[in-house]
Amino acid sequence: MNEDRPGTYDYRGIEAKWQAAWQEADLYRARDDDPRPKYYVLEMLPYPSGDLHVGHAKNYTLGDSVARMMRMQGHNVIHPMGWDAFGLPAENAAMQRNIDPRAWTESNIANMRRQIRLMGTGYDWNREFATCDPAYYRWNQWIFLRLYERGLAYKREAPVNWCPFDQTVLANEQAEGGVCWRCGNAVERRNLSQWFFKITDYAERLLAGLDTLTGWPEQTRAMQRNWIGRSEGTTFAFAVDGHADASVGVFTTRVDTVFGVSYVVLAAEHPLVQTITTPEHREAVTAFTASLSSKSDLERTSLMEKAGVPTGAFALHPLTGARIPIWIANYVLAEYGTGAVMGVPGHDERDFVFAKQYGLPIVRVVVPTDSDLAPDAPLDEALTGDGTLVNSGAFDGMSSADARRAITDALHARGIGEGVVNFRLRDWLLSRQRYWGTPIPIVYCPTDGEVMVPDAQLPVILPPNLPITGQGSPLARDAAFYETTCPKCGGPARRETDTMDTFVDSSWYFIRYLDARNETLPFDGARVSPMMPVDQYIGGSEHAVLHLLYARFFTMVLADAGMLDLPGGEPFERLFHQGMVWRNGEKMSKSRGNVVGIDETVETYGIDAMRLFLLKLAPPEDSAEWTDEGIVGRVRFVNRVWRISEPYFPIAKIIALDTLPPCTTDAERDLVRAVHLALASGAEETATRRFHYNTTTARLDELVNALSKATAEPGEPSAALLYAVHALPVLLAPFAPHLADELWSRLGYTESVHLGRWIPADPAALAVAQITVVVQINGKVRGRVTTQPGTPQAEILALALADPNVTNHIGEKPIRKEIYIADKLLNLVVA
RNA sequence: GCGUGGGUGGCGGAAUUGGUAGACGCACUAGCUUGAGGUGCUAGCGCUCGCAAGGGCGUGCUGGUUCGAGUCCAGUCUCGCGCACCA
Numbered sequence: 001m002n003e004d005r006p007g008t009y010d011y012r013g014i015e016a017k018w019q020a021a022w023q024e025a026d027l028y029r030a031r032d033d034d035p036r037p038k039y040y041v042l043e044m045l046p047y048p049s050g051d052l053h054v055g056h057a058k059n060y061t062l063g064d065s066v067a068r069m070m071r072m073q074g075h076n077v078i079h080p081m082g083w084d085a086f087g088l089p090a091e092n093a094a095m096q097r098n099i100d101p102r103a104w105t106e107s108n109i110a111n112m113r114r115q116i117r118l119m120g121t122g123y124d125w126n127r128e129f130a131t132c133d134p135a136y137y138r139w140n141q142w143i144f145l146r147l148y149e150r151g152l153a154y155k156r157e158a159p160v161n162w163c164p165f166d167q168t169v170l171a172n173e174q175a176e177g178g179v180c181w182r183c184g185n186a187v188e189r190r191n192l193s194q195w196f197f198k199i200t201d202y203a204e205r206l207l208a209g210l211d212t213l214t215g216w217p218e219q220t221r222a223m224q225r226n227w228i229g230r231s232e233g234t235t236f237a238f239a240v241d242g243h244a245d246a247s248v249g250v251f252t253t254r255v256d257t258v259f260g261v262s263y264v265v266l267a268a269e270h271p272l273v274q275t276i277t278t279p280e281h282r283e284a285v286t287a288f289t290a291s292l293s294s295k296s297d298l299e300r301t302s303l304m305e306k307a308g309v310p311t312g313a314f315a316l317h318p319l320t321g322a323r324i325p326i327w328i329a330n331y332v333l334a335e336y337g338t339g340a341v342m343g344v345p346g347h348d349e350r351d352f353v354f355a356k357q358y359g360l361p362i363v364r365v366v367v368p369t370d371s372d373l374a375p376d377a378p379l380d381e382a383l384t385g386d387g388t389l390v391n392s393g394a395f396d397g398m399s400s401a402d403a404r405r406a407i408t409d410a411l412h413a414r415g416i417g418e419g420v421v422n423f424r425l426r427d428w429l430l431s432r433q434r435y436w437g438t439p440i441p442i443v444y445c446p447t448d449g450e451v452m453v454p455d456a457q458l459p460v461i462l463p464p465n466l467p468i469t470g471q472g473s474p475l476a477r478d479a480a481f482y483e484t485t486c487p488k489c490g491g492p493a494r495r496e497t498d499t500m501d502t503f504v505d506s507s508w509y510f511i512r513y514l515d516a517r518n519e520t521l522p523f524d525g526a527r528v529s530p531m532m533p534v535d536q537y538i539g540g541s542e543h544a545v546l547h548l549l550y551a552r553f554f555t556m557v558l559a560d561a562g563m564l565d566l567p568g569g570e571p572f573e574r575l576f577h578q579g580m581v582w583r584n585g586e587k588m589s590k591s592r593g594n595v596v597g598i599d600e601t602v603e604t605y606g607i608d609a610m611r612l613f614l615l616k617l618a619p620p621e622d623s624a625e626w627t628d629e630g631i632v633g634r635v636r637f638v639n640r641v642w643r644i645s646e647p648y649f650p651i652a653k654i655i656a657l658d659t660l661p662p663c664t665t666d667a668e669r670d671l672v673r674a675v676h677l678a679l680a681s682g683a684e685e686t687a688t689r690r691f692h693y694n695t696t697t698a699r700l701d702e703l704v705n706a707l708s709k710a711t712a713e714p715g716e717p718s719a720a721l722l723y724a725v726h727a728l729p730v731l732l733a734p735f736a737p738h739l740a741d742e743l744w745s746r747l748g749y750t751e752s753v754h755l756g757r758w759i760p761a762d763p764a765a766l767a768v769a770q771i772t773v774v775v776q777i778n779g780k781v782r783g784r785v786t787t788q789p790g791t792p793q794a795e796i797l798a799l800a801l802a803d804p805n806v807t808n809h810i811g812e813k814p815i816r817k818e819i820y821i822a823d824k825l826l827n828l829v830v831a
Numbered sequence: 832g833c834g835u836g837g838g839u840g841g842c843g844g845a846a847u848u849g850g851u852a853g854a855c856g857c858a859c860u861a862g863c864u865u866g867a868g869g870u871g872c873u874a875g876c877g878c879u880c881g882c883a884a885g886g887g888c889g890u891g892c893u894g895g896u897u898c899g900a901g902u903c904c905a906g907u908c909u910c911g912c913g914c915a916c917c918a
Binding site (some may be wrong): 008009217218219220222223225226227229231233250251252253254265306329330331332333336337338340341342343344348349350351353354422424541542544545613616617618619622623624625627629630631632633634635636637638639640643692694695697698699700701702705708712772773774776778779780781784805808816817818819821824825827828829 | 870
């Protein structure tokens with residue numbers, strides 16, 4: 001019904017037509033031999049969860065606008081898309097619907113691919129892959145083996161969430177509240193032998209690299225610094241009284257307070273707890289430990305009350321020889337530092353609270369320099385600042401900083417301590433006792449032990465159609481999978497049945513895109529190196545730490561292994577976090593029932609209107625509130641553009657847009673100026689990498705308003721008007737790609753506007769004939785003077801004084817001072 | 832607590848180096864237009880006093896610097912995000 005009414009844009013037919021044409025022409029294919037400078041723009045690999053909503057569209061269409069803009073500005077744009085296809089939801093779906101995870105995943109991919117294409121995005125689909133494809137995950141296995149060879153993959157015992165009823169390991173989100181999400185039974189912590197990547201070997205480099213990532217948001221860099229958590233301090237050992245072979249190692253950043261130690265605390269899981277606890281305390285210690293072990297990680301760390309019990313054992317202070325009690329407490333973490341701390345109640349808030357609660361002595365050894373508190377006054381709270389040492393033997397009178405060095409040296413001289421750098425960062429636990437992931441390519445042989453699967457035997461194929469019950473690991477029950485022979489001795493052996501964390505998949509996929517069909521290597525370094533790094537990475541800030549840290553780690557390792565030539569080893573030059581789309585004051589999500597789907601939106605309003613609205617709504621990094629009323633404005637805009645352009649289709653002819661048209665009137669000059677203001681805005685937002693195209697859409701509105709007026713004038717169209725009409729599709733191309741190509745072809749151009757050139761903004765076109773100078777009296781606006789640019793100050797003053805409102809405000813008072821900002825403002829200061 | 836980013840009309844937001852606060856859009860109001868009202872056109876639209884000209888106030892709050900502050904400085908309130916018994 002739309003297509004017969006003039007003045008109405010048939011978005012359905014036209015948008016579908018152009019998408020088919022682009023696909024037919026393979027318009028967005030990037031080639032290695034393209035002589036133009038490369039620009040690699042990438043949105044984070046999506047998980048194929050099912051349906052997309054307009055929040056996803058905001059992300060993908062932003063990347064698409066950036067890609068189109070850069071392509072029109074002369075770059076060889078690489079803009080790929082693929083699927084993060086392994087992971088838990090597929091197994092859950094398999095259980096709930098009795099469907100194979102692969103079938104579920106593949107149908108989701110098909111739907112999401114359709115929807116992403118439906119947005120009019122220009123991806124190079126020749127590079128597409130899904131991480132669950134053996135052609136991809138075999139290289140996960142290959143890379144794992146290279147890390148193993150370099151000593152960066154290893155196995156050790158580590159605690160997991162374990163459901164004793166389902167006999168399975170649970171992810172943290174499946175064990176919330178300490179109960180199993182499926183059966184409701186209490187979750188236990190259990191030690192299991194697990195695979196780790198030694199990311200801690202790269203802690204210093206990952207930290208130092210952050211300083212070079214000036215194209216990243218500061219908050220993200222701060223979060224990574226925080227996560228890596230580097231701290232400088234001292235480790236030293238307390239001897240245990242009566243246990244000649246035992247000592248308690250502690251780490252502290254405040255060794256200057258060591259003379260204030262009145263007790264020592266171990267984590268409940270500390271290995272010494274079993275050996276040193278005295279018989280009369282054993283029962284209490286065991287009970288306390290048990291009460292903690294039945295708690296989930298979440299509960300343990302959110303416990304508000306500090307609690308602990310004495311072990312009955314005593315440590316000997318290394319500098320004073322004092323006998324001090326050894327406790328265990330819930331506030332000491334086995335996984336951080338040495339799993340034990342020295343208790344200094346006078347100078348640590350936690351220790352202060354703990355000491356008060358259990359009546360342990362509180363001693364002051366550091367006097368803060370900026371306090372008027374008497375040196376021996378009783379404390380209301382711990383003094384945590386630096387100061388001057390007292391009650392510290394030979395170290396009295398030293399500043400905290402000096403004392404830290406001197407005491408560390410003293411401990412070192414006795415062979416019981418040293419200065420160390422400690423990190424909060426832990427090794428990356430990649431083992432998952434699950435089915436839907438990359439099998440870890442290791443075989444266990446009774447004679448040869450842990451053996452790598454040879455490269456020639458990769459991939460270790462994930463067997464299809466295993467029953468998924470939620471109880472235990474399907475692979476561990478499949479004898480056909482785990483029964484194998486040892487690659488070394490040929491004897492019977494057992495395969496590793498753990499699969500890899502899906503973060504492995506997303507830690508190098510951006511390199512694979514550059515050589516996506518390579519069948520002999522994960523990628524060819526000579527081929528991919530010139531295309532790295534990713535110039536612009538776009539994705540949510542929820543990945544600020546894990547994914548973005550793991551990907552940096554992998555890229556550094558691959559570069560170190562000589563597989564990739566990338567100075568600095570940083571994969572992402574610039575990073576942009578897009579904001580989420582909200583509706584009714586809440587984040588858009590299926591569970592809240594406030595999603596606005598892609599299919600319905602495109603059907604009702606059209607793709608280009610949706611894209612323009614998502615751009616206009618807010619700066620892309622901000623979260624934005626979706627409204628159904630708001631998008632109507634963009635539908636109006638699209639239709640106005642169409643109505644304005646339509647009369648010029650019959651008189652189509654090619655215009656050279658990089659030359660300014662001759663203008664005879666101010667109105668014509670203003671129209672051309674509006675074109676170039678919009679061009680300047682688009683180029684500026686792209687060049688600065690701010691991507692605030694919401695302001696560019698405002699310039700486009702102004703241009704269309706001006707065009708609307710100009711086309712209403714009777715008579716032959718001026719050169720300026722024709723120029724503006726022809727420039728409009730170029731301006732729209734990055735944002736409303738279908739409308740742009742339709743206008744462009746109707747106006748007589750044969751090649752797609754997306755292969756054409758952006759028009760550089762011309763300063764001559766931006767110049768103005770008339771300026772308005774604001775006249776202020778004592779900083780308040782009292783008048784305006786309209787004149788030519790470059791008018792001398794004296795003349796401006798004369799014009800200003802001709803304004804009665806200006807003279808009224810001056811009155812009889814003399815002008816004490818004149819401030820003149822050329823062509824902008826004249827401020828007269830009167831007494 | 833530590834880190835980090837914000838607070839501007841009824842709403843989303845705009846505003847180079849300090850220099851006309853509120854661009855552009857939504858909503859709203861009035862009018863015009865059409866064969867019937869959803870997607871056309873024109874005008875108005877921060878609050879307030881005023882018939883008007885014009886005035887006063889106004890960017891979370893309190894001070895400060897300046898001829899001039901949304902923008903800079905100090906303090907403070909508040910919201911979002913991240914991490915958190917990190918030794």
